[in-house]
Amino acid sequence: MTSSTPCDQPVRSLISTTLATPALRADRWLLVLDLARKWSTTNAADIKKSLSSSLEKLDEVERFFAYPGAQLLERLKSCLSDDDNKAFLRLAQRISTTIVSRKYHRDASAWNMDDHDDEPLNRLPQAITHLKSTPYFEVLSVVPHARSRWPLIQEEARGVRRAEDDFIYQPVIVGNAQDALTGILLNPDIGAVVLYEGFTAQSLTENPLLAAFQSVIDFSTIGDDETLVLQLAQAIKKIRPEMDIYLLSDRNIETLAGKPESRFFNRIFYQMEEPLELHLSILEGIRNRYKTPFFDNLKRYAQRPIATFHALPIARGKSVFTSNWISDMGEFYGPNLFLAESSATTGGLDSLLEPTGNIKDAQAMAAQAFGADHAFFVTNGTSTSNKMVLQALLAPGDIVILDRNCHKSHHYGCVLAGAQPYYVEAFPLVEYSMYGGVPLRTIKQALLALKAHGDLARVKMVDLTNCTFDGHVYDTRRVMEECLAIKPDLIFLWDEAWFGFAHWSPLLRQRTAMGAAAALTESLTRPEAQQAWDKQASTLGNAPDDETLLNTRLVPDPRAVRLRVYQTNSVHKSMSALRQGSIVLVKDVDFEHVESQFHEAVFTHASTSPNLQIIASLDVARRQMQLEGYGLVSNALQIALEIRKQVNSHKLISKYFRVLNSAEMIPGAFRQSGLTDYNDPSISWDKALQSIKTDEFLLDPTRMTLSCGAAGFDGTTFKNVLADKFNIQLNKTSRNSVLLQSNINNTRSDIALLIRVLVDIATDIDKKIADNDEGYQKTFENRVHALVDDLPELPNFSHFDDRYRDQPKAPTLHGDIRRAFYDAYNEAECEYIPLDSPEIAKRLQSGPALVSANFVIPYPPGFPIMVPGQVITQGIVDFMRKLDVKEIHGFNKALGLKLLKRVPGKNKG
Incomplete structure (x- = not known):
């Protein structure tokens, strides 16, 4: 593998520099170190001149940091002016490695004037x-x-x-x-x-x-x-x-x-x-x-001598450490895990279901940290968080505008609440077998269609995923503003399972639910908001047609708006929390009116035996992000930008692999700025800033879709190769890609490992192509063609069968998914047809309609291509037949499609 030195690397583009701001300093010091090494061996005047220029650039940055301080910098400059290249190298290496490793955080010797001084620099006190x-x-x-x-x-x-x-x-x-x-x-x-x-x-x-x-x-x-x-x-x-x-x-x-x-x-x-x-x-x-109220109390609890007479034998660990057969578990996990276990909610602990003490305090601190009014810890994942919110805020017959491609928990939440989903479609990315986000125009069309049909009063919620699994981030503020202009009391549920870290990026924060809600709350109080509404009302008149409303950047009436925003975060997905650690964030002006039913939803879904370690980890994750989240997130962004650059610019790797850029992941219609790539060094200031501020969709830089089809790998196979042969783990795949995620846990060493592995794999492909005959090469080309070019069309949601619609002839799409779901519980009213049966073609042509009895969710791509009560179309069948994945939830290959039969005298329609 060839690697570029800091001197050889291209200048960061504006947008990548802005996103990973703290990385500026480390990059500049590594450049100085690289030049110092060259100067120590050649003593060339041009290198010394470059060093002088680099130190001048460092002065622009170093005045904002305590370490190394003015005296060490002056010592370094003196070595340069004295032509002492050996001393310059020693001091440059010491300073740069100390900065990269952050040794000065924990080691007093880092502050010494040189390696022989016993007295710390600037007379640091005994502390x-x-x-x-x-x-x-x-x-x-x-x-x-x-x-x-x-x-x-x-x-x-x-x-x-x-x-x-x-x-x-x-x-x-x-x-x-x-x-x-x-x-x-x-x-x-x-x-x-x-x-x-x-x-x-x-x-x-x-x-x-x-x-x-x-x-x-x-x-x-x-x-x-x-x-x-x-x-x-x-x-x-x-x-x-x-x-x-x-x-x-x-x-x-x-x-x-x-x-x-x-x-x-x-x-x-x-x-x-x-x-x-x-x-x-x-x-x-x-x-x-x-301060971490729950974690602090849990530590104190673990230090106390306690006899337990409750139903949790593992508490205190006696049954483990004295066992002849499972003591190895105690050795593996250590004593604190067991000492900190209890099913009690007294004696210094608290109840997650009815918190009155340290859990209540921890949740209040989390709410303040995330910019919310309320926060609720959840110990069984954001799947449960989503169902809690949906059940708390929706009732049977309510309509929710729902992304058809969202996580299955939202669909099941509608079943539990009895709400009727009005499915809206995201833009398709057929060439990568995935969907993006739902265009704002599509959401507005749904609201206006329901308004025209007299159903707008039934619409309670807009429920969207931000960011999507593949990294599509909404302009959350604009979505909420334009929807509130149509219905001012809409509730918004933003599933930000993958995007919780964004609160600690000043640029990404404004695209989070809580960040946008805070900005919207502030703006609605200003006189300009009312002036904008008055001007819009004057321009549009009393009865604007739908096309006008669709083509207008709508603003809401600040006097009518009731801002009600809910955000769910998988804290464990982007912060230092244990698996299944989730949080519900609330910024709802009417929360006092729904608080009791929200607690009922918590009682319904939360375990009465929540995992104390997960609760503690949520508390600690909040502490870490409040104290160092800004730097950690900046580092995660830097890691991602560097991976993008290294993969796409590497001569060998890029023959077979590519991290997809913004232009490939987001159609131009949704990138008003024209931004194509975060690492484009020619990007203009205006384009970079406009992208972050105004593009309808932004690509989360930390989520990198690595195209692997050109290497002859489908996503699942390549994921397994990385895990089994190279100890690199990831989870999300598509037909011809895998998803890489950078987070606060990653380091530059992880980049080196990934690049080394991709080089090895690309080298092996090159060698096999060169060593084998034309037959092998043709087979390889056919495999690539099947993965890259011959891709099935992505099926959209069709419609609910008439029996599950309030008015079968209505132009709206919502349906009673709950009734369809429970109809399928009666096996006598269901039938199975194998996917390859000629009966399917006959039914598609002449009826009766094929009506899905359950959710059918292939992994990948991970979205439901059928939901209970949905009419199955030719496109859905074609897609199913082309799938070559092993995991399809809700589909039994031996039995075939499970369908709802029409029962004379029972089914409507």
């Missing part, structure tokens, strides 16, 4: 000696003072630290609002911000990075207060809402503290009259986020 066990963060201070005073401010901050502090931090100083925003974008270690009133607004240098974010994120002020310090505090919260902010003011702080805007600050101080109090407040702010 630094236990840094290995003390969480580390940095504090950004925005000051009006001359730069010459900044070292003094840093020393004052260090001077109040104490050995008994449970966290340790280093100060970073900037002098204006622009640099403050740049600092929190670049430096994921910043955990708190201190604002000294009197700083300036503008930086002395142009800042294209900040310009990019300002073009995407609405930094406009809330209210009429134009005070710079308030504007900056609001902007910081827009980028990193978890950030603690402290204000040092020389104004009448008592009056300021009484204003609504003071909510942006954790505390307001009168200048520096209480430096120790400021220090303690900073630590308290971090401590509040670090």
Whole structure:
């Protein structure tokens, strides 16, 4: 395998740089290290010149970080000016590896001036000696003072630290609002911000990075207060809402503290009259986020001597550790797993079904972290979370606009609630045997059709998947705005099982349900919202036709809107939670009216014996994301962008494999910006920013569809090859692709392994083609053709059989899926027809209709091609016959299709 050095790598495109902002620093240091190695062997003047230029670029970034600090940087520059290439290499390697490994978080020696100094740099206090066990963060201070005073401010901050502090931090100083925003974008270690009133607004240098974010994120002020310090505090919260902010003011702080805007600050101080109090407040702010109410109590519970007389023999582990036969389980898992097990909800524990103590507190902290009003922990997956929401909010006869290709839990949720799904179709990607997202126009058409038929009052919910399994992300705010313009009290359920991490990306957050709901809530309170509605009403008139409404970017009436948004997250899919750890997030202005029925849904679906370890992991996952989620998500984005670049630019790998880009995964009609590829170095500023802000669909960068058909592999086979031969695991496949996902667990080493494996596989294919005769080559070409070109058309949802429709002749599509589902329980009313039987062609041509008795879901692609009560079409049959997958839920190959027969005198229609 050939690998490029940092010098050889192309410059990151604007959009990839913006998405993976903190990666800028590591990339620049690795470039310096690479040049230092070359300079140490050649001592060439041109390399020294490149090093000088690279160090100048580093200065633009390093001023926003505490490590390595001004003195170590000056030492490095001195080595360069003194032509001491060996010393330069040693120090450059030490600094760069320390930054990449984050050794300075936990090892005091990283701060030394050189390898022989015993005295830590900048006279760090004794507390630094236990840094290995003390969480580390940095504090950004925005000051009006001359730069010459900044070292003094840093020393004052260090001077109040104490050995008994449970966290340790280093100060970073900037002098204006622009640099403050740049600092929190670049430096994921910043955990708190201190604002000294009197700083300036503008930086002395142009800042294209900040310009990019300002073009995407609405930094406009809330209210009429134009005070710079308030504007900056609001902007910081827009980028990193978890950030603690402290204000040092020389104004009448008592009056300021009484204003609504003071909510942006954790505390307001009168200048520096209480430096120790400021220090303690900073630590308290971090401590509040670090706190995990349930996990902390569970740890304390495990340390207590307890006798158990309840039905959980495994609790305390005695039956395990004293056993002759299963003690190996105890050795494998360790004692804490068993000591922390109980079926009790007293003695320091709490009840998940009726939380009153630490679980209630943990859920409240999770709600605040995700920007929700309420949060509910779920220990049996987002499948259950979805069913809880659907059962709580829908009643028999209600209509829900539902993506036909969503997870099966939504379909089963309709069965349980008795709601009637009005299926809407996502755009197809036939060449990859998958669907994308549902176009907004399709959703609006459904609402308008129901309105025309007099059924709009029955429509309670729009239920969509964001992002889809394959990475299609909606413009959630626009979808909600335009739907609310048609029906202002709609409930939205956004299944974000795969997208929970996005809250900690300032650019992706606005496309999450909670992020969009927060932005929409804010915008609806502004005078501009009412003005936009009035203008629209004047333009459209009293009775606009459907075509006009479909072609108009609708805005809702802010006076009528009842914003009701629910978001389900599989925390275990993108954060550090145990399997099946899920959460329901609520931002519903009418939640008090449905809270009791929501709790009934919880009682219905939640186990009365929930797994305590899953609950604890949800608590801990929230803690981690609040304290380091921004940096972790940025790293996951960097990993994904690097994989895309390495695979698609590799001369050998790209012959057989390709990570599909935005243009291949999203039709041009839904990419108004024209963005084609995240790693396109020629992409313009306008196109990159427009894509994030306005494209109807955006491709989640962390979800990479790897096309493998050109290598002769179907997705399932290739998945098994990667797992069995190379220890690389993944799950989602299509007929000719597999899905790679980067997350907060991945490292650059994972990239190297993947690339090495793909090179080996591509080399093996090349060798087999070269070593074998034309017959082998022809067979290989035919296999590729079958996988890449000869693909079955993807069948859409047809319609419910007339007997399951309120009005068979109506142009609307909703149907009584619940009645069809339970009709199939009567075997006498069902029949089976083999898929290859000539009876199918006869029935398709002359009837009676083939009506599915159950859900039929092939894996892959994983969407239901039949639901109970649906009429089966020729397209569905053709698709089924072309499938070569082994796993098809709801279909017994030996028996054939299970169908609902017509029973004279019973069935309607």
